[in-house]
Amino acid sequence: MVKAIVGLATDRDGVSVRERVRKRTLTLPRAVLVAAGCDANIPACLVVEQGRPLVGVLLRVLDEAWNRVPGMNTSEVEATRGALVTLTAGVIRVHSGPVKETSDMDALRAQIDDWITRNLRCGPIHIEDLAAAHSVSARTIHRAFALTGDTMTAVVRSRRLAAVREELVHTNMTIAKIAHRWCFYDPSHLGREFRRCFGVSPSEYRQSHGC
Template identity: 30%
Template structure:
């Protein structure tokens, strides 16, 4: 997170907001002392910002929206104070911890009260896998950060500001995409109760592919899988519990299947086959194999090897 850019002048504040976000028409009480600050950092194509100031109204007018060629999807999370956000014929009241989605190619309004802090997350609209009709259904809806998936997403958003992760360029891009998907899932839940189920199915498909790609890696485990998909291990276990099993069981089942298939070829030792598919201990592999197939690896190989 960069050092805060601060000002005590409203005209400079407008320029500061324009330079870091988009051009807004900002109105504040000129009879009161004005102060404001903006801190930003980047994670891939996601810009993370903390904005602090006092009571004011911020309008993205039709003229300002038409003037900009760059289009963004933004999420505002009210960390302190109170706010209202309006777009697409809806208005949402946000309390600390709540967040809302809005887009910059259409008019919107933020009303911010008291001594407030707003966390703003900005993605290029082209990076979001939603068509225009779908995204317009998600805007200006109060999304609670206090329970359910909203609590997980809200905590993740706050952590991106307070404890930004140190990631490679590729890791930053992946994290930016994962966070965007989680945010749009939470917003979609307000519109369609089926949205979270679809999102969970999509996540499971990506996790299944990840497991298959790394099945031979002995370090593949629930912790590494959860980290690669930016979810908690608890959430990962909950996803697999709906299938009636565990992550570790799936990894072991797939590894054993690959080993059983390779053991049909009499060339190569049982130890080499087991290590090739992520087992680091022959005794552990043999016990798991017998538990799954009712015989030891050597018995399986003997049964399936033609007599010379």
């Protein structure tokens, strides 16, 4: 959560509020702000100056969103969310200083890789699954993989084939059972993917390397 304290005037006796206070709460996951370009060390509380131009834009957009979101469709809500994320990240960057995009994405990519590892056997994995699990956009997921020259599909396939190879070598499970465990459609599907990656069929690999 990013908390903003805005529009407070101080006098000799302490803090006085000369106008009616309107409270707006904007909750954003840390991973979303990191992906938008903030340093991973995001402050828990940020005091901003209402007179700053970018802060003023953020507050106006937040007020408009508060009033108009109930009448928006899904696409409009997503666009508004993206605008608020971008503006909030900009305010934080101005306060904290610039950082490099690559370092910003490292933490998110590590979280993505860990999630993939934990869910390899749970069925097909889609970009939308990763985006929802990490509260970011599909575009951000693509960017996280692109920084290392990968795609999500290639990474998931590689992890599954590596797991299959281990089980061919170290277990006596049938190829059909291994294919099912690692979410291939059937042994034929596994065979095609395995041969494309390793140049031999699963059976041939087991004969050469199996225990």
